[in-house]
Amino acid sequence: LWVAAEGLIYDMFRPEVHLLRERPDCAGDWYVSVDYGTRNPTVFLLWQRERNQERWICRREYYWDGRQRMRQKTDGEYADDLEGLLAGVVPRAVVVDPSAASFITELRQRGWPVLPGDNRVADGIRAVGQLLREGKLAFHAQCVHTAEEFRSYVWDETAAAQGVDKPVKEHDHCMDAVRYFVTTVVMRGSARARKRSRGL
Numbered sequence: 001l002w003v004a005a006e007g008l009i010y011d012m013f014r015p016e017v018h019l020l021r022e023r024p025d026c027a028g029d030w031y032v033s034v035d036y037g038t039r040n041p042t043v044f045l046l047w048q049r050e051r052n053q054e055r056w057i058c059r060r061e062y063y064w065d066g067r068q069r070m071r072q073k074t075d076g077e078y079a080d081d082l083e084g085l086l087a088g089v090v091p092r093a094v095v096v097d098p099s100a101a102s103f104i105t106e107l108r109q110r111g112w113p114v115l116p117g118d119n120r121v122a123d124g125i126r127a128v129g130q131l132l133r134e135g136k137l138a139f140h141a142q143c144v145h146t147a148e149e150f151r152s153y154v155w156d157e158t159a160a161a162q163g164v165d166k167p168v169k170e171h172d173h174c175m176d177a178v179r180y181f182v183t184t185v186v187m188r189g190s191a192r193a194r195k196r197s198r199g200l
Contacts, residue, residue: 007154009125009167009175012132018150019141026059027051029092032082033117033181036100041065041173042078044085045146047181055136056186060085061143063174075106082107095184097176117180118188122165124179127187137182146174 026048035043044062049055062085066072073081082094091113096104098116107114118124131137139146152171159166167175 007157008151009153009155010129010132010150012129013150015147017135018132018138019143019147020057020138021141024057024059024138024140025051026057030086030089031181031185032086032091032094033177033184034082034094034096034100034103035173035176035180036078036097036103037066037173038072039067041067041145042073043145043173043177044082045143045174045177045181046085046089046091047185050138055138056131056181058137058139058143058146058178060140061146061174063145075103078103079106079110082112093185095180097180115184118183119180120183121167121179124183125167127182128179131182131186136186137178143174146178149174 028049028051031047033045033047035041037043042062042064045058046060047056047058050057062081064073064078064081093113093115094107095115095117096107098119104114104116128137141147149171153175154168154171156164156166156168
């Protein structure tokens, strides 16, 4: 843990601040963000904005590691699991890893409104870090895999020695799902709000 802390990407993440024990008071549209894996884990995160606040809350988490569980699910099975996670909620959009073409097709065939996630890594990491610092992003404590990844997602020191900032491709599946949501929904929504305030 000490070694990981030296290169943590989200060193501003504080469990006492960003993990919620009580049920948050949320309202408005629901969103889902998805990091899709074949052999790697597949993650769904369910989001909603806190009532009368600018803070976005990750309400629920789905995590399936096919390698660890010795069984990879089909696109149809993952879509069924997504319906189970939603439990009757109709999302405004499902933001999906843009490389997951077959899963995007499966969701669209079922009538889900799908947005390919904005996959700019460096910009996304900066945006997530900014929201964490400003207290505009939080997670229910039951999102255990997401919390674990926040404490183990680190910079690639070999790349850094060459002047390149990029994360190690480990413990990053929930982190990618968080990033897709922030860059595709939160930041674009903020940009539209700024344009409206300027009369553009």
